[in-house]
Amino acid sequence: MIIITDKHFCCGCSACVQSCPKHCITLCNDHEGFQYPVVDISVCINCKLCEKVCPYFNKSEERKPLEIEIAHNPDTRIREDSSSGGLFSLLAEYIIKNNGVVFGARYDKNWDVVHDYTDSIDNLSVFRGSKYVQSMIGDSYKVAKCFLENGNLVLFTGTPCQVYSLKRFLRKSYDNLYTVDIVCHGVPSPKVWRDYLNYINPGKEEIVAINMRDKSRSWSRYSYKIKSSRGMLYDDYAANSEYLHMYINGFSVRPSCFNCPVKNGRSQSDITLADAWGINRVYPSMNDEKGISVVCINSLAGKKLYNSIEKESKPFPLNVFYAENPSFHSSASDTELRDTFWELYEKEGIGAYYTIKKMMKRPLYKRLLHKVFNVFKFDKNP
Numbered sequence: 001m002i003i004i005t006d007k008h009f010c011c012g013c014s015a016c017v018q019s020c021p022k023h024c025i026t027l028c029n030d031h032e033g034f035q036y037p038v039v040d041i042s043v044c045i046n047c048k049l050c051e052k053v054c055p056y057f058n059k060s061e062e063r064k065p066l067e068i069e070i071a072h073n074p075d076t077r078i079r080e081d082s083s084s085g086g087l088f089s090l091l092a093e094y095i096i097k098n099n100g101v102v103f104g105a106r107y108d109k110n111w112d113v114v115h116d117y118t119d120s121i122d123n124l125s126v127f128r129g130s131k132y133v134q135s136m137i138g139d140s141y142k143v144a145k146c147f148l149e150n151g152n153l154v155l156f157t158g159t160p161c162q163v164y165s166l167k168r169f170l171r172k173s174y175d176n177l178y179t180v181d182i183v184c185h186g187v188p189s190p191k192v193w194r195d196y197l198n199y200i201n202p203g204k205e206e207i208v209a210i211n212m213r214d215k216s217r218s219w220s221r222y223s224y225k226i227k228s229s230r231g232m233l234y235d236d237y238a239a240n241s242e243y244l245h246m247y248i249n250g251f252s253v254r255p256s257c258f259n260c261p262v263k264n265g266r267s268q269s270d271i272t273l274a275d276a277w278g279i280n281r282v283y284p285s286m287n288d289e290k291g292i293s294v295v296c297i298n299s300l301a302g303k304k305l306y307n308s309i310e311k312e313s314k315p316f317p318l319n320v321f322y323a324e325n326p327s328f329h330s331s332a333s334d335t336e337l338r339d340t341f342w343e344l345y346e347k348e349g350i351g352a353y354y355t356i357k358k359m360m361k362r363p364l365y366k367r368l369l370h371k372v373f374n375v376f377k378f379d380k381n382p
């Protein structure tokens, strides 16, 4: 049975919860707002299915992509709505046109982030764009399995641990399943996200739009925008945002992301998408600042799906991808001040960020800021 003794060894994927034949595992929030499984021992029959599906008990082999390209969606409007080149939408449209369903992360009516599915091209827009919050997976694996057993095409998209956990949950391969993951720096706490939204919106105005990857200024120096029915609540470069600083400095990141079990192709996804941060090293004239994706084609199924879509693309060197997208192969680094941040957070909420900023000696603060600009390629003009 699963007992979490070290939070660096549970990514909250819920594969154990959705697999348990006795339904005796519940996900409970910890003080950081992350969910962890808790077993009702009085009901557990010690079948160990939860351990068989857990990504930390069952790591797969590292895998190099078969091919790497950079590509973008020819539809500029969709590309502008997407975080990088809008490849997710092209792949998803193909699946839906072939009577399939697409799973991904969206905001719910309270602006929390949840996993959901659609069979409609018009509804795909809600899945577009990166949401820097851990998505609540709900019973998505069980629902995906129903569609798969029913013979529908299924495209499951999400973080690498969500994709790998779906595969562990299914415990057999399906010809009608395609999986797409994103290169993942880590996921921030849903509690910090909720507190931040309240902090940025003290008047409790109705929020009508949120974009954590707004490209209207530029793609590589993207902005955050939070809009209420009465106007803009936040509209600035993401690099200036407290929310991004808490994320990139590791304060709000899930502990398991410092010990990610699925780096370097271990997620077994068919396709991996990322921002083509290395574009200027290889094809500088292609960078129109509207966003370009790196596409790792990891399997023959992925190649078949990728070859079915109309896109603008070019081959891309593996070494540049590895160098410019370190989150593909390496976990985020833990920070020495994370525990202090959470001690302060208990008393001060989001204010903890400002306290810790003051506490940091200047060289350390400078070092952390340098990290923000490096990971998000803001180093030229923050």
Ligand SMILES: Cc1cc2nc3c(=O)[nH]c(=O)nc-3n(C[C@H](O)[C@H](O)[C@H](O)COP(=O)(O)OP(=O)(O)OC[C@H]3O[C@@H](n4cnc5c(N)ncnc54)[C@H](O)[C@@H]3O)c2cc1C
Pocket (backbone or CB within 6 Å): 081, 082, 083, 084, 085, 086, 087, 088, 089, 103, 104, 105, 106, 113, 127, 128, 129, 130, 131, 132, 133, 134, 135, 157, 158, 159, 182, 183, 184, 185, 186, 187, 273, 274, 275, 276, 293, 294, 325, 327
């Ligand atoms: C939390 C997070 C961290 C990332 N870190 C990096 C990084 O370090 N380096 C890098 O190159 N790229 C990173 N990306 C990926 C990148 O920003 C783009 O999402 C990716 O290139 C796909 O872009 P797109 O334009 O094709 O599609 P888009 O329309 O932008 O992508 C939407 C896709 O992202 C998924 N998605 C969005 N938010 C979440 C979420 N919270 N949980 C699970 N799935 C989600 C949707 O389900 C959908 O599949 C990250 C994305 C997220 C969500």
Ligand code: SF4
Pocket (backbone or CB within 6 Å): 001, 002, 019, 020, 021, 022, 023, 024, 025, 039, 043, 044, 045, 046, 047, 048, 049, 050, 051
């Ligand atoms: S050992 Fe079996 S019954 Fe017990 S929690 Fe795990 S899956 Fe459920």
Ligand code: SF4
Pocket (backbone or CB within 6 Å): 002, 009, 010, 011, 012, 013, 014, 015, 016, 017, 037, 050, 053, 054, 055, 056, 165
């Ligand atoms: S990593 Fe997933 S399967 Fe493993 S214990 Fe955590 S929630 Fe359960």
Ligand code: SF4
Pocket (backbone or CB within 6 Å): 011, 159, 160, 161, 162, 184, 185, 186, 187, 254, 256, 257, 258, 259, 260, 261, 262
């Ligand atoms: S960094 Fe790894 S453990 Fe964390 S959300 Fe991403 S894939 Fe999951």
